Amino acid sequence: MRTCIKCKKMFPKTSEYFYYRNKNKEWLSSWCKSCKKEHRKLTWNNELQQQRKRRNNNPRAERKSQKEYNRINYLKHREEIIIATKTYAKQNPDKGKLANKNYRRNHPLRKRAEGAYRRAYKINATPQWADLKGIREFYENCPDGFHVDHIIPLKGKLVNGLHVLNNLQYLTAKDNLSKSNHYSLGEGK
Numbered sequence: 001m002r003t004c005i006k007c008k009k010m011f012p013k014t015s016e017y018f019y020y021r022n023k024n025k026e027w028l029s030s031w032c033k034s035c036k037k038e039h040r041k042l043t044w045n046n047e048l049q050q051q052r053k054r055r056n057n058n059p060r061a062e063r064k065s066q067k068e069y070n071r072i073n074y075l076k077h078r079e080e081i082i083i084a085t086k087t088y089a090k091q092n093p094d095k096g097k098l099a100n101k102n103y104r105r106n107h108p109l110r111k112r113a114e115g116a117y118r119r120a121y122k123i124n125a126t127p128q129w130a131d132l133k134g135i136r137e138f139y140e141n142c143p144d145g146f147h148v149d150h151i152i153p154l155k156g157k158l159v160n161g162l163h164v165l166n167n168l169q170y171l172t173a174k175d176n177l178s179k180s181n182h183y184s185l186g187e188g189k
């Protein structure tokens with residue numbers, strides 16, 4: 001018999017009642033199995049609490065590591081995730097619409113940058129070296145009452161401009177509408 005030093009109960013000295021501390025030497029743990037299990041549960045809960053605390057103390061860092069995790073997870077399970085997302089979207093059309101609406105409301109200018117990118121991409125106006133992040137920031141920093149304008153229009157009458165940072169400017173909405181896709185070769189560089 002062996003006494004568990006935690007609960008002080010007696011059990012037969014076998015691996016049925018005690019975990020191995022070292023299996024090769026057949027050393028048994030001094031705590032019985034149920035005490036070990038209990039302890040493990042407790043430390044696991046502590047770990048969860050610690051995790052929550054870390055997240056509350058430093059939400060940004062946690063979010064960053066979560067982002068990294070999501071990225072790796074996506075690469076690992078790309079096909080399944082795409083199928084699951086499509087299925088979910090099909091089954092919950094209203095949720096998708098609502099999410100889209102909220103996204104547009106929360107990031108109105110970013111949405112514009114995306115639209116411009118899509119149009120530019122379609123007509124092959126975004127070269128590989130384009131600073132997409134800079135372009136997005138340019139759209140997001142657009143002052144009230146102004147539009148982002150392509151100095152040389154993407155589809156001009158004489159020349160086609162590129163969707164790159166150097167080719168962007170802020171114009172008042174009125175100027176932008178009157179400018180249309182005209183570009184005189186005299187102005188600008």
Ligand SMILES: [Zn+2]
Pocket residue numbers: 004005006007008009031032033034035
């Ligand atoms: Zn015990």
